[in-house]
Amino acid sequence: MITTFQLANMIFTGADSLIKVPESIKAQGLKKPLIVTDKGVVKVGLLKKVTDVLESEGIPYAVYDETVPNPNEKNAEDSFNLYKKEDCDCLIGLGGGSPMDTAKACGILATSGGTIDYYRGMGLLKAPLPFYIAIPTTAGTGSESTCAAIITNTKDDHHWKMVILDGRLLPDVAVIDPVLMLGLPPAITASTGMDAMTHAIEAYLSVGSMEYSNALALGAIELVFKYLGRAVGNGNDLEAREKMAYAQTMAGMAFSNAGLGLVHSMAHPLSAFYHIAHGFANAVCLPTVLDYNKSVCPEKMAKIAQLGGITDLGNYPEDAGVEVIQRLNDAVGIPRTITEVGAMINVVIDPKDIESMSKDALNEVSTITTPKVPNLNDVVELYTKIW
Ligand SMILES: NC(=O)c1ccc[n+]([C@@H]2O[C@H](COP(=O)([O-])OP(=O)(O)OC[C@H]3O[C@@H](n4cnc5c(N)ncnc54)[C@H](O)[C@@H]3O)[C@@H](O)[C@H]2O)c1
Ligand SMILES: [Fe+2]
Numbered sequence: 001m002i003t004t005f006q007l008a009n010m011i012f013t014g015a016d017s018l019i020k021v022p023e024s025i026k027a028q029g030l031k032k033p034l035i036v037t038d039k040g041v042v043k044v045g046l047l048k049k050v051t052d053v054l055e056s057e058g059i060p061y062a063v064y065d066e067t068v069p070n071p072n073e074k075n076a077e078d079s080f081n082l083y084k085k086e087d088c089d090c091l092i093g094l095g096g097g098s099p100m101d102t103a104k105a106c107g108i109l110a111t112s113g114g115t116i117d118y119y120r121g122m123g124l125l126k127a128p129l130p131f132y133i134a135i136p137t138t139a140g141t142g143s144e145s146t147c148a149a150i151i152t153n154t155k156d157d158h159h160w161k162m163v164i165l166d167g168r169l170l171p172d173v174a175v176i177d178p179v180l181m182l183g184l185p186p187a188i189t190a191s192t193g194m195d196a197m198t199h200a201i202e203a204y205l206s207v208g209s210m211e212y213s214n215a216l217a218l219g220a221i222e223l224v225f226k227y228l229g230r231a232v233g234n235g236n237d238l239e240a241r242e243k244m245a246y247a248q249t250m251a252g253m254a255f256s257n258a259g260l261g262l263v264h265s266m267a268h269p270l271s272a273f274y275h276i277a278h279g280f281a282n283a284v285c286l287p288t289v290l291d292y293n294k295s296v297c298p299e300k301m302a303k304i305a306q307l308g309g310i311t312d313l314g315n316y317p318e319d320a321g322v323e324v325i326q327r328l329n330d331a332v333g334i335p336r337t338i339t340e341v342g343a344m345i346n347v348v349i350d351p352k353d354i355e356s357m358s359k360d361a362l363n364e365v366s367t368i369t370t371p372k373v374p375n376l377n378d379v380v381e382l383y384t385k386i387w
Pocket of ligand 1: 038039040041044046068069070071095096097098099101137138140141142143146147148149150180181182183184185188192195278279
């Protein structure tokens with residue numbers, strides 16, 4: 001069978017790799033990037049780090065900093081309007097997945113035109129993006145190494161996440177500088193880190209998994225088990241930040257090629273309905289969905305358990321795989337129920353939404369590659385278990 005495996009064109013990685021940004025722009029003969037970011041990233045001084053390196057090389061820039069978590073079509077349109085108004089010719093996505101995906105969406109509008117909802121699905125772009133540099137400041141989404149952009153459709157009352165998949169969404173350059181992640185607060189470190197873990201596990205269990213993606217997924221799983229607790233416990237632990245940065249990029253490479261699964265399908269409606277952060281939405285669903293999947297992939301579940309440090313797998317090694325993930329969730333402070341996650345952000349979670357969210361989850365593209373095919377009742381039951 002012929003399969004494709006695509007990666008970002010160039011990755012600069014390691015402490016202070018940010019200095020590679022100006023030469024990447026100049027090497028292309030480009031003049032003015034639009035930096036797409038958000039207010040939180042600006043507040044902690046990360047935008048200034050980027051503008052300082054650009055200014056040191058005399059490169060002008062414009063800034064869009066209105067991206068919201070779980071960005072929407074307005075972020076895509078507004079950033080694109082600024083891109084045009086400021087006469088920019090390339091893009092920098094600076095932040096977590098939200099600004100990096102907004103930069104991708106801005107790029108889609110710049111070269112493919114129309115409105116962003118048209119591109120939901122696979123391979124619908126009409127042209128490559130403008131030259132795009134992704135600079136992650138969280139260690140979770142891996143958007144710097146994926147062919148995906150996730151934009152929430154908020155046009156009517158029923159909000160849902162549009163998944164846009166296209167090889168042309170892979171960045172031209174990814175700059176993975178762990179120094180930018182040192183100030184990430186513990187809760188965001190934990191939830192984004194569990195997003196990376198979810199990417200790696202879902203890629204590994206996916207029906208689209210293959211040797212290349214498995215190697216990257218397993219490597220990422222091992223790194224998250226080893227370093228996430230350290231990064232949550234001490235944000236200034238540069239080694240832990242660096243290893244988590246590798247983990248997110250490797251997990252992104254894996255799932256970008258192998259696909260995801262039901263955890264992401266169930267997490268997206270949680271974010272669309274209740275604005276729950278993507279990492280928390282995944283993390284709270286992960287153990288329960290693994291428990292549902294385990295019967296069809298017992299060997300892979302046992303391998304996950306081993307990577308998590310369980311040496312005695314007992315008579316039910318697949319259960320050990322679920323257990324080890326629940327332990328990690330508990331250790332880094334992820335709540336066990338959706339209601340508790342909602343309480344953290346003062347959102348009331350309403351069980352009457354379960355049916356509607358379950359239908360959305362079944363329609364998600366990630367459900368195509370999940371290892372055990374679910375029906376509507378299964379998804380309703382899974383949400384109910386963790387409600
Ligand atoms: N494109 C993909 O492949 C892909 C994959 C997974 C998730 N996603 C999407 O990514 C989005 C989630 O991204 P995320 O989890 O990275 O969160 P995010 O980008 O929404 O950021 C969360 C918060 O962290 C703050 N922040 C970011 N970096 C910081 C730093 N270094 N120090 C202090 N604060 C910092 C931000 O200001 C923001 O308030 C969702 O929309 C999700 O659907 C995309
Ligand atoms: Fe994710």
